[in-house]
Amino acid sequence: MDTESIDGLPRHHPRRTFGANSLGRERLALDLRDRLQSTLGDNYTIERELGGGGMSRVFVANEIALGRQVVVKILGPELASEISGERFAREVRLAASLQHPNIVPVLTTGVADGIPYYTMPFVRGESLRARMRELGTLPVRQVISILRDIARALQYAHAEGVVHRDIKPENVLLAGDAAVVTDFGIAKAISVAQTATPESGEHTPTTLTQAGISIGTPAYMSPEQAAGDVIDHRADIYAWGVIAYEMLAGVHPFADKATAAHMMAAQISQMPQPLNTASGRIPVALANLVMQCLAKAPGGRPPSAGDLIDMLDASRESRDHPTIERKSLHKRRIPRTAIVGVLALILIAGGYFIAKKFSLTSGTAAINSVAVLPFTHEQSDSAEAYFGEGIADELMTALAKVPGLRVASRTSAIAMGSRRDLDVREIAQKLGVSSIVEGTVRRYGGKLRVSAQLTNATDGLTMWSEAYDRESKDVFDVQADITNAIVAALRPSSAKSFSSRSAKGPGTSNAEAYDFYLRGLYLVERRGQSVKLAADYFSKAIEKDPGFARAYAELAAALELFPYFAGVPAYVVEPRARAAAERALQLDPSLAEARVALAMAHWHAFRWNDADREFERAIASDSTSAVAHTQYGRYLLCTGRVRESIPHLRIAQRLDPLAPTSTVWLSGALLYEGQRDASIAESRRSRELDPNLMTNRTVLVYEIVRQGKIDEAISAMKGDIPPVPFNGQTAHHMERLGDKAGAAGIRKSLMEMPDSVWMVHLGRVWALLGINDTSRALTELEKAVDSRETIASWLPLEDHAYDSIRESPRFAAVIKRIGLEGRGLTNRGGGRPSP
DSSP, X not given: OOOOOTTSOOOSSOOOOOSHHHHHHHHHHHHHHHHHHHHHGGGEEEEEEEEEOSSEEEEEEEETTTTEEEEEEEEOHHHHTTSOHHHHHHHHHHHTTOOOTTBOOOOEEEEETTEEEEEEEOOOSEEHHHHHHHHSSOOHHHHHHHHHHHHHHHHHHHHTTOOOSXXXXXXXEEETTEEEEOOTTHHHHHHHSOEEOTTSSSOOEEOTTTTTOOSSOGGGOOHHHHTTOOOOTHHXXXXXXXXXXXXXXXXXXXTTOOSHHHHHHHHHHOOOOOHHHHOTTSOHHHHHHHHHHTOSXXXXXXXXXXXXXXXXXXXXXXXXXXXXXXXXXXXXXXXXXXXXXXXXXXXXXXXXXXXHHTGGGSTTGGGTEEEEOOOEETTOOGGGHHXXXXXXXXXXXXXXXXXTOEEOOHHHHHHHHTOTTSOHHHHHHHHTOSXXXXXXXXXXXXXXXXXXXXXXXXXXXXXXXXXXXXXXGGHHHHHHHHHHHHHHHHOHHHHHHHHHSOOOTTSOOOHHHHHHHHHHHHHXXXXXXXXXXXXXXXHHHHHHOTTOXXXXXXXXXXXXXXXXXXXXXXXXXXXXXXXXXXXXXXXXXXXXXXXXXHHHHHHHTTOHHHHHHHHHHHHHHXXXXXXXXXXXXXXXXXXXXXXXXXXXXXXHHHHSTTOHHHHHHHHHHHHHTTOHHHHHHHHHHHHHHOTTOHHHHTTTHHHHHHTTOXXXXXXXXXXXXXXTTHHHHHHHHHHHHTOHHHHHHHHHHHHHSOTTSTTHHHHHHHHHHXXXXXXXXXXXXXXXXXXXXXXXXXXXXXXXXGGGGTTOHHHHHHHHHTTOTTSSOSSOOSSOOOO
């Protein structure tokens, strides 16, 4: 494995120095190795150091239990001092879910004496950098094969919402002509694990770039990345183009730049020499593709990695494939070790994919993932159900901080907690975890009794159990004791360091405030009219403890649900919601829930730039928040950015697999992208998860009707008539299904309602579109904007039901009034022109 330089360009003649400084560095290296070995304990034995670069040190270790070699990468001490190890580990756990034959998976992550590390399979072979040093330029057929493998890895990762951010030859490993990409998600993990500035009274992140540490490699940075702008998957496409150029031409496109600063400046402002002038033997189509990837503006590059694959395949099928003349700096034969390793590489990549997929059958799976089910009351007292859920929720929050331990989401765990027909192994399989925590709780007088049990889902055997009889006010101590015991059972190597850190807890020491907070959490999870009562409980919690940050954050989140479930206009709740969110962030800048509430307030008021910024901040605060990804995905979908919404909705679905909300909106996004079969599959899955979810009975029925699946549509709509404005959709669907009397009844009730009813105008729009009364539908849409109805948050403006009025100037005027012009929502055809 190659060492890295600051700009990613190869150093052919490294200078080796000796003396006092060299000895000091050697002692430091030994100290770091000893610290790492101490953290890994008896699970691994470090064999040797491979090297590393500016951001990491790389060791080869033997994993004792499975008798295999792994790579352990540990962040450099200077870099580690600038980031939060907890956030780094949390982000890496998300990236570790990537499973693809062209991706080297992340196995575990943790913190070694304050320094974050992660492990990956040890792949025998050579890096692309080493291959390029051997040959300079590579044969075109070999280049296309390698580029296609890299593009396949990018295509999969981007679909899962993961951008690599540091694609370079050092991160591409080869055996023969097969390629796998390593370190997916690591640059992002480092970037989001930013530290707060304690001197400021608020969360003022010190990014690593500001701290003088460059995340990514300047030689392969996209212009927007070098400039510090927000990036997306097209940054990886740019880096892919740089690698392609370098393989084909034998030199980096900006090889004359001697420093990182000059390199980054060139990435931003300088175009490289056209590739077809570097060698006349490079096929024109391939040269054009590479140069397109190097476009300065992201919009000028191929839109996706899938497009790269299609273009490469077209190029490979062409007969015009002359081999490039070798103009290498070092003309040597391909080493035999590169060829010998091809089969091993394929087996390793595929083997880890299969092993990870079926990890529940692994003997070591019990230490990797856990679900905490709601604690039940000893006497099945439903009035105390909120307390059992609350204890489980706090345990989830604490366990999520344990390096290398994945914790199932709250929503999914609650859903499974009610399935008393399933044993722990079946529940674990549905949640994708390898161990289960369950228990009972009872409060009587001033006393508290809690029993908890940890079960290995592989064999159904109890790993740990305990009962606690305490005073009710000691609930926080009980939660800490249970958490420490579970950590000791699941991750023995982490137990000492975890228990030595004081768990943050719920953020209050006031038992009454905590009890009100738990009641609010329980109710807000159930949506509907319960959100109003939940807000009251959060307010009571704040009265008991004015410094309770999480109560403020949850109050803000609950208030922003009022427009959906309580019939209260968004502009009415906004001042109170924003005040609560801002106070929460003053007390605890890391609370993603408060950021999401602020983003939704901006969204409801059509302040798009502010909404974008707060959603991005929410995900930066907690990239594993399923709620943040779901709401951001829904926001992007509803405002015409359909393609951008899909990765966030997929991440939310992966983080919270039993929550139907992300699935139902993913179904809608796939529908608007033209992926009808995939959309219907997600729609059915969402209805299986929760057949009573309002959007399952309304939003998704339209396409089912269009496809002629009448029986399925009727089945999906079964239930009581939904409230405004969803009843307008129901009327629309009934009309299409032939129930004209039912549709007419709903339309009549809508038209008779006072105009002051929240969202009544949007409900009328749908009902009127059902009978093609486009003129009155447009009038109601205009009234909806006049009444400040949040038309871009209830229903996607991409919805096909609007097709009959899209070409109307009046529709275009509405889109302009709410600030969404230029997003392709008008003049797309699909229906007759309207008045």
